[in-house]
Amino acid sequence: MNQTLILAVNSITLGGLLFLLSSGFSLIFGLMRIPNLTHGSLFMLGAYVGATLAGASPFFHISIPFWLAALAAAVAVAAFGGVVERFLLRKLAGAQLAQVLVTLGIAFMIADFCLMVWTGDPITVHTPERLTGVARFGALVFPIYRLVIIIIACIVAAVLWILLERTRLGAMIRAAVDDPQMARVVGIRVSQLFTIVFCLGAALAGFAGFIGAPILSVYPGLDFDMLPLALVVVILGGTGSLLGSFVGSFLISFVYNYGQAYFPELAYFVLFLPMVIMMLLRPQGLFGRVAP
């Protein structure tokens, strides 16, 4: 398999992880108008918590099955997100800038907390044994674990789509996005929706952090490596749009991986080009709507 194809496989995998991360980010931004700058940190927190539970961290002697650890990481991060939303962001309702700065402050605290607990050494998480083989599709050789990640991302995308477009909860969320005051008037508890969406977004980020760990490993700085990627995806795809996050994630991961391989020194710069072009041609993003 030549380099181009290996890169393609890696890009698709990273795209799946990015989608899990950025869809939550985009949802939170779409509903609450907060760019949650802790999102990269939630990703890293999920990775650390999951890795610890799965027995990969040398400091703790716990070991539970991989997927159970993934679930636990998602729940733990969701609970943390819920606390932040309820007790800090809620108090600052309406003051958007204050909310952004608070999320940034919390991001720094999480980064330093993780450094304190898990030290600066990267933690390697092993792929679950049953998923270590490869699958072949003609010329493409796909490690099974990477395939699983992509399948999970697609399932999550489908579930999120059904949730938003086909359920009562989704209808309420869409109503609250369009016109929170009016939604309140007709009896939708918008503040409760905020918490639900925030927890959901946090859970997705934490989950993605852990299932991405066998590929990306877990290290200090993972948070601010992922946050700009999520930002660029959302800027490119359009805020609040699920389809935008999906398409944007894969686009960005291809640009990122190929950029890194062919222009290693300018990888970040290459990443920035699609964003610049998008901002100049279509500031609302690929699938974003013009803000009312």
Add this chain to the structure above:
Amino acid sequence: MSGKRIAFVVALAALAILPFWMPGTYYINITSQILFYAVFALAIDVLIGYGGLVSLGHAGVFGITCYTVAVTLGAGYGHVVAILFGIAVTLAGMAVYAVVALRATGVGFLMITLALGQILWGLAYRWISVTNGDNGISLASRPAPFGLSLGSATAFYYATLVVFLFSLFMATVFVHSPFGASLRGTRDQPARMNALGFNVFMVRFCACLFSGLLTAFAATLFVYYNQFISPQALALTASAEVVLMVISGGAGTLLGPIVGAALVVIMKNVASAYIVRWNFLLGAIFVAIVVFVPEGLVPGSVRLWRWATRRRSTPVANKAGAA
């Protein structure tokens, strides 16, 4: 007004003779740091406080100056060429930065600037053939304007003080000029400003360039102060620190960013002597200030002072004064 003026003259006199009453080189260096960070904070305050545009990527712009100066010096040019070229490249970079980021306002602007800042950081980190990557670039010497070497802490302090006063003067003129008023107008009522015939984008764009100029001043001082530049200076933490200076001191005032710069630099130096976890403390202070004194320490204490004095004179006006 006269009270303010007296306070300014006293502060100026204290700063002018500072090396004679400060107990040692260490403290003189800290004051230099406070002064150039104050210039940086003023640069960001122009955007945050007067333009309503929160830039979270300014450390990247700051880094453009630092690296341009360092690389130009490394190529064998003199200090004058390096500094002028540094400022020119920064302004050009800031123009691109502004054109991209100003496609959005409010939170959109913040997100784009954050991404741009991270990209500049990534460039400094990865573009090893130019920036020497994580190892950074060292500067051989400090400049010697008019034959006066800036090698000693005291000499560098005076150079910093001159640049600081010049920047403060520029910022004062800027915010009190009709252009400053139109910038505040675009912050509060962009649609009406547009209807009045102002080119909102152009006003913001020019404000960004002015901010870029002040940033370049601060960065030049920074790179000569440390005689070293590494990607660390461009990190998101660095951008956030300066935004914290502005927010903690009070955005939209000229004194606020200076007080904020002093606060953060002193805290950082004092705290790092006792604890390792400066970032944790930075985050916690950030959260505390935003939650408890959202308008910043300078306007916050002014409000408290007014409230306290009014309470003594006219108890009836209590509620109005507090609100």
